[in-house]
Amino acid sequence: MARLAQRIIQLTPSLTLAVTAQAAQLRAAGVDVCGLGAGEPDFDTPDFIKQAAKDALDRGETKYGPVGGHPELRQAIAQMVGRSCTPAQVLVTVGGKQSLYNLMMTLLDPGDEVIIPSPYWVSYPEMVRLAEGRAVLVPTTRATEYKITPAQLQAHITPQTRLVVLNSPGNPTGMVYTHSELTALAQVIVDHDLLVLSDEIYDQLLYDGATFTSISSLGDEIWQRTIISSGFSKSYAMTGWRLGYLVAPPDIIQGAAGLQSHSTSNVATFVQRGGLAALTDPRTPAIVQTMRRAFEERRSLVCDLLDTIPGLAYLRPQGAFYVWIDIASTGLDSTTFCQKLLAQERVACVPGIAFGADDHIRISYATDPQTLQTALGRLGNFMTSLKK
Numbered sequence: 001m002a003r004l005a006q007r008i009i010q011l012t013p014s015l016t017l018a019v020t021a022q023a024a025q026l027r028a029a030g031v032d033v034c035g036l037g038a039g040e041p042d043f044d045t046p047d048f049i050k051q052a053a054k055d056a057l058d059r060g061e062t063k064y065g066p067v068g069g070h071p072e073l074r075q076a077i078a079q080m081v082g083r084s085c086t087p088a089q090v091l092v093t094v095g096g097k098q099s100l101y102n103l104m105m106t107l108l109d110p111g112d113e114v115i116i117p118s119p120y121w122v123s124y125p126e127m128v129r130l131a132e133g134r135a136v137l138v139p140t141t142r143a144t145e146y147k148i149t150p151a152q153l154q155a156h157i158t159p160q161t162r163l164v165v166l167n168s169p170g171n172p173t174g175m176v177y178t179h180s181e182l183t184a185l186a187q188v189i190v191d192h193d194l195l196v197l198s199d200e201i202y203d204q205l206l207y208d209g210a211t212f213t214s215i216s217s218l219g220d221e222i223w224q225r226t227i228i229s230s231g232f233s234k235s236y237a238m239t240g241w242r243l244g245y246l247v248a249p250p251d252i253i254q255g256a257a258g259l260q261s262h263s264t265s266n267v268a269t270f271v272q273r274g275g276l277a278a279l280t281d282p283r284t285p286a287i288v289q290t291m292r293r294a295f296e297e298r299r300s301l302v303c304d305l306l307d308t309i310p311g312l313a314y315l316r317p318q319g320a321f322y323v324w325i326d327i328a329s330t331g332l333d334s335t336t337f338c339q340k341l342l343a344q345e346r347v348a349c350v351p352g353i354a355f356g357a358d359d360h361i362r363i364s365y366a367t368d369p370q371t372l373q374t375a376l377g378r379l380g381n382f383m384t385s386l387k388k
């Protein structure tokens with residue numbers, strides 16, 4: 001066997017992708033499994049987006065492109081971001097994942113600290129470690145809706161702190177930071193002259209009239225310290241396209257583009273054309289709204305069904321497409337809970353340990369209502385079986 005590098009030996013591969021793969025394997029073997037693991041819309045990509053990519057291929061856009069992205073797409077992203085954002089502040093990447101990874105590799109020296117509210121999206125701490133930084137996890141609770149408070153942030157800042165990660169609407173909790181909460185956090189970040197990474201990949205998936213605020217919009221001082229990561233996967237049902245972007249001050253973008261020039265180079269040219277259509281076609285807002293409404297209905301369905309199951313606690317999510325469920329009453333750790341649930345009831349969900357909390361599980365409701373109904377019925381049966 002080959003000797004692997006320490007950075008790989010120490011890596012925990014993505015548990016969310018592993019659960020999705022396991023559910024797909026069972027399904028292929030003929031098992032009737034309800035997959036609530038994947039953080040992926042079940043909708044197909046809108047036709048006009050696909051058509052734009054097909055047209056690009058037919059036009060012969062099959063060659064290398066600029067590393068940082070097609071100028072028109074960078075321009076469209078800059079325009080969407082607003083403020084004084086220019087294309088030089090935009091890097092087009094292979095999904096939000098690459099933008100985050102590039103950023104960590106670009107910013108962090110060994111020992112630099114990154115503050116990450118916990119529960120967190122599975123990849124943040126691993127990316128920080130791959131870049132030889134130190135992930136400083138800040139535990140949050142249901143009492144603050146799993147959001148970090150200014151006092152908590154302040155208490156975790158050290159001379160080594162480089163970056164604060166915020167993700168709103170959040171994965172895995174579905175919580176949304178309000179304008180005033182972000183204003184207070186921005187003040188701490190500015191006072192300590194830190195950078196903030198705002199992962200805004202769920203910015204269009206909001207429910208119950210909740211509104212999205214980007215921390216970058218709260219004044220010049222915080223704008224200059226904000227790095228935005230986002231992508232096309234969730235809002236436009238484009239997970240397989242692998243298209244995302246990073247918005248940051250030009251020197252950071254230049255650094256990240258340099259890294260990208262030695263790794264993936266440009267995102268596939270025709271994929272970028274699909275992304276450009278998603279941002280500029282007049283049909284987009286209505287389609288995004290239709291998908292958002294469907295997620296909202298599914299969210300309500302799942303919450304109504306969860307309310308009938310004793311022993312599970314959760315907060316009604318206001319965004320993204322996950323419910324973060326407290327299973328502490330069962331006395332089971334999250335991996336055992338998920339394994340038993342899959343074996344007994346054929347429902348796949350993700351153990352909370354992947355997101356930093358071993359007494360929770362995450363379910364995704366980005367799937368059809370019939371599957372959700374069946375899955376929640378099975379989850380109820382499972383909880384009853386634990387009491388026997």
Ligand SMILES: Cc1ncc(COP(=O)(O)O)c(C=O)c1O
Nearest residue numbers: 039095096097121171231233244
């Ligand atoms: C919070 C968050 N950020 C980033 C990503 C990356 O998404 P992608 O690489 O598909 O753009 C995801 C995907 O699950 C996510 O949940």
